[in-house]
Amino acid sequence: MTTPIHRRDALAAAAGMVLSPLAVPALAAAPSARRAAAAATPLTQDPAKPFRLIHMTDIHVQPERQAERGAAQAWVRAQELKPDLVITGGDTVMDVFDAKRDRAKVMRGCYERMMKDVSVPVLHTTGNHDILGWNRSRTDVPLDAADWGKKWACETFAQPRNYLSSDRGGWRFILLDSVQPDGNGYKGFLDPEQRAWFEAELAATPAGTPICVVSHIPIIAVTTITYGKPPARGSDTILSGGEMHTDCAELHELMRASGKVRLCLSGHIHLRDRCETDGITYINDGAVSGSWWKGPLEGVPEGFGVLDLRPDGTFDHRYETYGWTAQQ
Numbered sequence: 573m574t575t576p577i578h579r580r581d582a583l584a585a586a587a588g589m590v591l592s593p594l595a596v597p598a599l600a601a602a603p604s605a606r607r608a609a610a611a612a613t614p615l616t617q618d619p620a621k622p623f624r625l626i627h628m629t630d631i632h633v634q635p636e637r638q639a640e641r642g643a644a645q646a647w648v649r650a651q652e653l654k655p656d657l658v659i660t661g662g663d664t665v666m667d668v669f670d671a672k673r674d675r676a677k678v679m680r681g682c683y684e685r686m687m688k689d690v691s692v693p694v695l696h697t698t699g700n701h702d703i704l705g706w707n708r709s710r711t712d713v714p715l716d717a718a719d720w721g722k723k724w725a726c727e728t729f730a731q732p733r734n735y736l737s738s739d740r741g742g743w744r745f746i747l748l749d750s751v752q753p754d755g756n757g758y759k760g761f762l763d764p765e766q767r768a769w770f771e772a773e774l775a776a777t778p779a780g781t782p783i784c785v786v787s788h789i790p791i792i793a794v795t796t797i798t799y800g801k802p803p804a805r806g807s808d809t810i811l812s813g814g815e816m817h818t819d820c821a822e823l824h825e826l827m828r829a830s831g832k833v834r835l836c837l838s839g840h841i842h843l844r845d846r847c848e849t850d851g852i853t854y855i856n857d858g859a860v861s862g863s864w865w866k867g868p869l870e871g872v873p874e875g876f877g878v879l880d881l882r883p884d885g886t887f888d889h890r891y892e893t894y895g896w897t898a899q900q
C-alpha cells in the first residue's frame with residue numbers, strides 16, 4: 573500500500589496512456605540478468621523434498637533509516653533458509669510512483685546494491701511504488717520517457733513484462749500485475765488483456781498441477797477491513813479499490829472453477845492475515861520494511877513468508893522475522 577500519508581489517496585496515472593505488458597526491457601545489471609535466467613529455468617524437483625518458496629514483499633528499499641542495511645539483513649536471512657525461489661511481492665523500492673527523475677535514479681541504485689549479492693532465483697512482482705511517474709502532480713518524468721510507468725519496473729527487475737508464469741517444483745507460479753491507473757493514483761484489478769491471459773493460463777495448466785498466484789494488491793485479504801482505525805462506513809463495510817482487487821469476486825470464481833489454484837499470496841497491506849474458502853488459501857504476508865522502516869506496523873514485525881510446497885498442492889507457511897530494529 574502507499575505510505576500512511578498517502579494511504580487513502582486516490583490513485584494513479586496519466587489519462588489515455590496504455591501500458592503494454594509485452595514491453596521489452598533494456599538490459600539490466602548482469603547479476604539481475606543471471607537471477608532472471610535462473611528463475612526462468614525449471615529445476616528438477618526431488619519429490620521427497622518440498623519446494624521452498626520465500627515471499628519477500630514490500631521491501632521499500634531506500635537510503636533513509638538504514639533501510640539498505642535492513643534489506644541486506646533480510647536477504648542474508650532469506651538465503652540462509654535455502655529457498656528454491658524467492659518471489660518479491662511488490663513495492664521493492666520505497667517509491668518511484670511520485671518520484672522525480674533524480675529520486676528514481678537513487679531508487680535504482682538502492683535496488684542494484686541490494687541485489688548484487690543475491691544468488692538465489694528471484695521473480696519480481698510489480699507493486700504500485702515500483703511504477704515510475706504515474707502521479708503526474710508530483711513527478712517530472714515525461715510521459716514519453718522510455719522507462720515511464722511499469723517499464724521502469726521491467727527494466728529494473730530485468731523481466732520482460734509485469735505479469736508472468738513459471739513452472740517450478742511441480743507448481744505453476746502466476747505473478748499478476750494488480751496495479752491499474754486511476755487518475756493520479758491506482759486501483760487493484762486486472763486489465764482486459766491480462767485477464768484474458770490469466771484465464772488462458774488457468775485453462776492451460778495441466779490438471780493436477782497446483783497453482784500459486786501472487787499479486788501485490790490482495791485479491792482477498794481480511795486486513796483490508798481491520799487495519800487502522802475503523803473508518804466511518806455507516807452501516808456498510810466499504811473497501812478501497814486501492815487496497816483490495818475490485819474484481820475479487822470474479823477472480824475468485826475463475827480460480828475456484830479451475831480447481832487448480834491452491835494459494836494466493838499478496839502484500840501491500842504490510843500486515844498478516846490468512847483466510848481459506850473453496851479450497852483456496854489467501855495469505856497476506858507482512859512487510860520486509862514493517863512500517864516503512866519505522867518499526868513494526870500494528871504489531872507485525874519486519875519479515876517475510878516462508879512456504880514449503882508439495883507437488884500434491886499441500887503446503888506449510890510461516891512468517892519469519894530477521895531481527896531488525898528500526899533505525900533513525
Ligand SMILES: [Fe+2]
Pocket residue numbers: 573574630632662663840841842
Ligand atoms: Fe508497500
